[in-house]
Amino acid sequence: MTVYADLTEPEQVALLQAVAARALPAFGLDGGDVTPVLHAYNSTFRVELDGASWALRILVGSKATTQHIAAQQAWQLSLAAEAGVVPVPLPTIDGAWWTGVASEGFGRTAIVTVASWLDGDAIVGDLDAGLARSLGATMARMHVHAETWTVPEDATLPVFDDVLFGDVDALADVPGLAPGDRKVLRLARERAQATLSELHARGGVRPLHADLHAGNLLRSADGLQVLDFDDAGLGVPALDVAIARFYADAPEVHEALAEGYASIAPLPDATDAELHALAAGRQLLLANDLLSSTTASLRADARGYLDTAVRRLAAWLQSGVFTRRLD
Incomplete structure (x- = not known):
């Protein structure tokens, strides 16, 4: 089997999109439509279900441990409550901040997180x-x-x-x-x-x-x-x-x-x-x-x-x- 790092970019995205779909039930998002958004250091997908949207992320290049993820999500929650300018993390139905999806093609268990989708406008180019x-x-x-x-x-x-x-x-x-x-x-x-x-x-x-x-x-x-x-x-x-x-x-x-x-x-x-x-x-x-x-x-x-x-x-x-x- 070809190792993940040797796959082409479309092959990597397709593999991770399947991983994302398998992660949805853990977050109570069964049946959601999964669309690729960005494949770079990590891989982000948009999940749409019943008129609502979420950002699903698969940690591809991240060095974050599960304890790091817990801290990141807790800080986001605190910032969101105070200022409302950051995504609100979505816990799994079991109350965890991430789920793992075993994937032979990825070569290890993929760590997946989900947060609310923000509808602001992307900034094109450098900051003025x-x-x-x-x-x-x-x-x-x-x-x-x-x-x-x-x-x-x-x-x-x-x-x-x-x-x-x-x-x-x-x-x-x-x-x-x-x-x-x-x-x-x-x-x-x-x-x-x-x-x-x-x-x-x-x-x-x-x-x-x-x-x-x-x-x-x-x-x-x-x-x-x-x-x-x-x-x-x-x-x-x-x-x-x-x-x-x-x-x-x-x-x-x-x-x-x-x-x-x-x-x-x-x-x-x-x-x-x-x-x-x-x-x-x-x-x-x-x-x-x-x-x-x-x-x-x-x-x-x-x-x-x-x-x-x-x-x-x-x-x-x-x-x-x-x-x-x-x-």
């Missing part, structure tokens, strides 16, 4: 200054909420004190990588890690979304809606800011993000140079993720993306400014 200002305010509200929210006793969240978020280092031994490129990756990781460790030593760790970018946001009449808590973990607030800056890569957008944040709460304790170092850490994490991915489209792009990452990191090591916009 107006949206960045809204994101800054939304992020600050989440950070203020997280400061006093407590992870349930039967749940845990990963601690983001490592640049690669504790993942296996796939960057250390990439076949065919030039010695100079290996040196760039090593030096970049050392410098980014030193900054992250320094910020953690200052304290203030709390739950973070850790993936706030345009693809995880919807525009609605009530403001921005936030999706995808799969990367949530415990970290310093500056990390969320730096991750958003990585994707919204323009000085005026960075300024707007800070303005929006400051309209709600004091900005995180981090210098601009430290935020650039954390953005470089994000670059290392993404390159590492692609190298270890089983998703067909991501695997195809992994090696080329690594070369791009090396160029960006080399420029940061030289200038102290991380940007994805290289000449």
Whole structure:
């Protein structure tokens, strides 16, 4: 039998769509129509039944444990009750936050979660200054909420004190990588890690979304809606800011993000140079993720993306400014 990682993207989606259909009874959604929405790091499907819709997610590339899922869902519930701008998790009929579906084609038991469907408008392209200002305010509200929210006793969240978020280092031994490129990756990781460790030593760790970018946001009449808590973990607030800056890569957008944040709460304790170092850490994490991915489209792009990452990191090591916009 062909292993999952060697299937084409349509074959992977078809296999996971069948897994999604088998998961429906566990959530009381028997007979729902399952439609693919996004197949990337994880795989998302829309489930429609009796005029209502839900978002069903299969954890494909996620490293989240079931205890992490319990914490993610509990935080979403708390945020939804307070602000109403995040999906509301749907428990199984047995009261669990996930179900497992054994799949020979997938190669392991697939972990499946379900949440309410949000009807906001997708954001096309990068954030502009107006949206960045809204994101800054939304992020600050989440950070203020997280400061006093407590992870349930039967749940845990990963601690983001490592640049690669504790993942296996796939960057250390990439076949065919030039010695100079290996040196760039090593030096970049050392410098980014030193900054992250320094910020953690200052304290203030709390739950973070850790993936706030345009693809995880919807525009609605009530403001921005936030999706995808799969990367949530415990970290310093500056990390969320730096991750958003990585994707919204323009000085005026960075300024707007800070303005929006400051309209709600004091900005995180981090210098601009430290935020650039954390953005470089994000670059290392993404390159590492692609190298270890089983998703067909991501695997195809992994090696080329690594070369791009090396160029960006080399420029940061030289200038102290991380940007994805290289000449």
